[in-house]
Amino acid sequence: MSLGIHWLDALIWGVLTFSILVVLHEGGHFLAARAFGVRVHEFMVGLPGPAVSFVGSTGTRFGVTAVPLGGYVRIAGMEPGPEDELLAAALRVVASADEPVGPRYLATALAVDLDRAVSLLHTLHDWGAVERAGSDEDLFVPALEPVAGEDDETRLARARAGTYRGLKTWQRVTMLSAGVLTNIVAAVLVLVVVLALAGNASPSLTIAETSAGAAQAGLRAGDTVLALDGVALGDFAELAAATARLAPGDVASITYIRDGEERIAKAVVSRSQDAEARPIVGIAPSFVYGPLPVGQAVSRSFMIVGLVFAAVVSFFRPDTFPVAVEGARSIIGASTEIARAVEAGPPDYAALVALLSLSLGVMNMLPIPPLDGGKVVMELVERLIGRPLKREVSLGFSTVGALLLFSLIGYLMYADVARIVNG
Secondary structure: OOHHHHHHHHHHHHHHHHHHHHHHHHHHHHHHHHHOOOOEEEEEEOOOOOEEEEEOOOOOEEEEEOOOOOEEEEEOOOOOOOOOOOHHHHHHHHHHOOOOEOHHHHHHHHOOOHHHHHHHHHHHHHHOOEEEOOOOOOOEEEOOOOOOOOOHHHHHHHHHOOOHHHOOHHHHHHHHHHHHHHHHHHHHHHHHHHHHHHOEEEEEEEEEEEOHHHHHOOOOOOOEEEEEOOEEOOOHHHHHHHHHOOOOOOEEEEEEEEOOEEEEEEEEOEEOOOOOOOEEOOEEEEEEEEOOOHHHHHHHHHHHHHHHHHHHHHHHOOOOHHHHHHHOOOHHHHHHHHHHHHHHOHHHHHHHHHHHHHHHHHHHOOOOOOOHHHHHHHHHHHHHHOOOOOHHHHHHHHHHHHHHHHHHHHHHHHHHHHHHHOO
8 A cells, every 4th residue: 555545544543543433432421410410611623723513412512623522511510610609699780680691780799800800701601601692701600499488508509519519529530430330341341242253363372483492392383282391272362371381491392293103302491682681492382363252351451450550551651651652652653553454454453442442541640641541540539638739729630630641642653653654
């Protein structure tokens, strides 16, 4: 395939795939918010901006923006920092006024500056306590049905009940975690289906290549191993486990079949050349490809989840960081891999989407604001100290975390471009 076509394929499939993954993630937040009765203003596919959209029955605006990369949900009451102490009074002013209320009117009524009045009105509008007066962006009227004898704080509490701020801590944590859980659950389901229907490559007892003791003992590609030291073997995992119990210098008796004839070879055990320095006899397996039973497919899927967790953790260990970065890809490199998977066929594409969904979910679990894991930590800290963190503190943590993440992403993008330039 030519460079131009490959670039175009990577762009199209990369945008489509990452949009699917982000929509899955944000869909988890959306469903959790609606389950707890929280207002969701927008659920958009793409970056914020002009959009083609419609308003659903619950008041949520659904749509696709002009830049359909990723997606987002806008949930009522998720602004950082403590509530303004004048929110109840501001709501009273709007509710009791004979005409629509604007920032200047509210600033005069509460004896505050104009910026604070604007902030109060925007917060009340976000909570659904007030609504815009027709097409005028600056004038507001009450949105809550009046209740006889209701005081200011009770009216505000009624508005807050439909927002993120109105949730209990465990509900907030659940809502923040829902995107991660959706990514992981969706990935596991896709992997199980792919492994159970399309199959998976598994190492067999037929030899693909020999080295060390096995090569010296006369074993060669195409031979099929039957037993080690007289113990029959069912699969390659049993061979690896039996070899692990030996010590370097031991002589292993390997029973095998070649051209229909059963033979025995004596191979000296040595150590692998990697950091593990494990016992080996020098047999590399060939792989067979076929569907797995559902139970094995489920087990293999959860094993893959564990590997993804380990891969993400390796980014934050000094001893494994260089290797982790070398093997990682940014959205540029991942898009290239996605295009290749599409060419290989639906099973390969589905499996890669599942792995990317796992990676997105696991990354978002990290306790780094503004990731979901970082937001959960901040919620727990606020619960521990008994009050919301100051807005400046929350934004400060989020800014530092964002700088760290964007630095890593930027480096990975640079590395991907270098790989492409260097062929």
